[in-house]
């Protein structure tokens with residue numbers, strides 16, 4: 001049977017020795033509104049990493065997508081895939097010391113949920129070709145939070161079209177990300193999962209310090225495993 005998120009390499013590119021986080025390529029992942037961009041920014045400010053922020057506002061299909069997912073899903077997923085590809089091609093020149101608020105694999109997470117089987121098959125074929133050229137993160141941070149907290153953060157951010165996001169879509173994504181994190185961990189990738197339901201990354205220095213030290217501990221473990 002095909003693995004749920006495609007084949008995964010068990011070989012991490014993480015250097016065996018290195019200074020904290022500043023020589024790594026780190027990705028932050030998790031469901032919509034969980035705080036990926038917020039954590040990415042704080043890690044960039046405090047750990048000497050370059051922030052690679054996903055360009056979301058430019059997906060011209062997103063508002064239509066939320067109004068009618070089956071109608072607009074293929075265009076939306078292809079657009080996300082190709083724009084992430086372009087972004088990561090730029091990172092490829094110097095992939096050390098980067099923190100991104102996305103992992104390319106999120107394309108497969110969303111695609112499985114939104115595309116018909118035939119569309120999914122087409123997208124995966126393109127994905128498999130594109131991924132060969134790209135640097136993959138050394139370490140992935142998976143954030144999660146309970147559904148009412150996600151809803152509150154999405155509402156506070158105030159993108160109009162996101163008011164249409166259904167609870168079961170959001171909850172499904174939480175489960176998909178949990179599964180992806182486990183799949184990656186089982187394949188030997190450096191993964192840290194952090195529940196940020198009651199965590200204030202923005203305003204509470206102790207909360208942020210606790211998250212940072214968990215990420216640093218995972219990086220140390222991954223280096224030891226090399």
Ligand SMILES: Nc1ncnc2c1ncn2[C@@H]1O[C@H](COP(=O)(O)OP(=O)(O)OP(=O)(O)O)[C@@H](O)[C@H]1O
Pocket residue numbers: 030031032033034035036037038039101153154156157196199200201202
């Ligand atoms: N730990 C937190 N506590 C309280 N509010 C937070 C926290 N993290 C993020 N926020 C707020 O929640 C909103 C969403 O955060 P952010 O944009 O970082 O999420 P995201 O995961 O990057 O979203 P998306 O999946 O849409 O890209 C923002 O208004 C942000 O200020």
Ligand SMILES: Nc1nc(=O)c2ncn([C@H]3C[C@H](O)[C@@H](CO)O3)c2[nH]1
Pocket residue numbers: 032056062065076077080106107110111114162
């Ligand atoms: N369908 C779909 N596929 C993706 O790969 C994807 N990546 C992000 N998003 C949506 C979630 C937020 O509304 C908004 C910001 O993350 O964009 C996506 N939607």
